[in-house]
Amino acid sequence: MFRAVALRAAGVLALLALWWAVAAAHLWPPVFVPSPGAVWHQLVQTSTVHDGQRGYAGHLLAEHLAASLRRILLGSLYGVAGGVALGLLIGLVPTVRALLGPLVTFVRTLPPLAYFSLLIIWFGIDETPKTVLLLVAALPPVAVATADAVRGVHADYLHAARSLGAPRWRVPLSVVLPSALPEVMTGVRVAVGVAYTTVVAAETVNGVPGIGGMIRDAQRYNQSDVVVLGLLVIGASGLLIDAALQLAERRLAPWRGRS
Numbered sequence: 001m002f003r004a005v006a007l008r009a010a011g012v013l014a015l016l017a018l019w020w021a022v023a024a025a026h027l028w029p030p031v032f033v034p035s036p037g038a039v040w041h042q043l044v045q046t047s048t049v050h051d052g053q054r055g056y057a058g059h060l061l062a063e064h065l066a067a068s069l070r071r072i073l074l075g076s077l078y079g080v081a082g083g084v085a086l087g088l089l090i091g092l093v094p095t096v097r098a099l100l101g102p103l104v105t106f107v108r109t110l111p112p113l114a115y116f117s118l119l120i121i122w123f124g125i126d127e128t129p130k131t132v133l134l135l136v137a138a139l140p141p142v143a144v145a146t147a148d149a150v151r152g153v154h155a156d157y158l159h160a161a162r163s164l165g166a167p168r169w170r171v172p173l174s175v176v177l178p179s180a181l182p183e184v185m186t187g188v189r190v191a192v193g194v195a196y197t198t199v200v201a202a203e204t205v206n207g208v209p210g211i212g213g214m215i216r217d218a219q220r221y222n223q224s225d226v227v228v229l230g231l232l233v234i235g236a237s238g239l240l241i242d243a244a245l246q247l248a249e250r251r252l253a254p255w256r257g258r259s
Helices: 002-022 036-047 061-092 094-109 111-122 126-152 153-164 167-201 210-218 224-252
Strands: none
Touching: 002 036, 002 061, 036 061, 036 224, 061 094, 061 126, 061 167, 061 210, 061 224, 094 126, 111 126, 111 167, 126 167, 167 210, 210 224
16 A cells, blocks of 8 residues: 555656656746746635735635536536436337437537537526536446446346346346446446546636636636646546545445455
């Protein structure tokens, strides 16, 4: 355990050293490669009130992050719930699989910006199109993982449940879904990752407060140090959430990886 932590820390320090060396060598202008010191300065500036200015665009960095996390949480929750339900139907009902399977694949291949403009036309520029965008981005990975896992459930489990008198309507929730849970959790992790990569697109319109909105606003003014700060915040928070999901997976499906 200690060795793994030490290796990860050494990797991070090596990347920081390389970043500092490239910035110090002035191979590219600071607007292209901001120094670690400039990014740290922006971290302090965006996290405090200074010279009468509150954070960035009137919001502290923590408030930007909280707004983005709230959107990601809502979109991911809706996407996971819909994806599990849809995946069960696709995996258990051949007719539904034939009808909706291609549609899920079609949506999964679309880049978020391709349909975000349409969502804005339908729902306006408030929070609804952002949440719907993250929902649509998160749903297909969960649906595909659930459907594949459901179809892979051993038939002996189903026969045993029915022979013990389990009603047909209880088998999907009491037998099929628990058996498929490890693969479903993998789909959930993928879905949350997709939602994270989509949040910048979701916050391109009226996205302040929000980390993605902050990045987009800073990009307009060539504030690359703020852009890099936003990317680092998204990446670090994403790592923490993925670690929490892995912990939940170990608690909910402790048998995974064991014979």
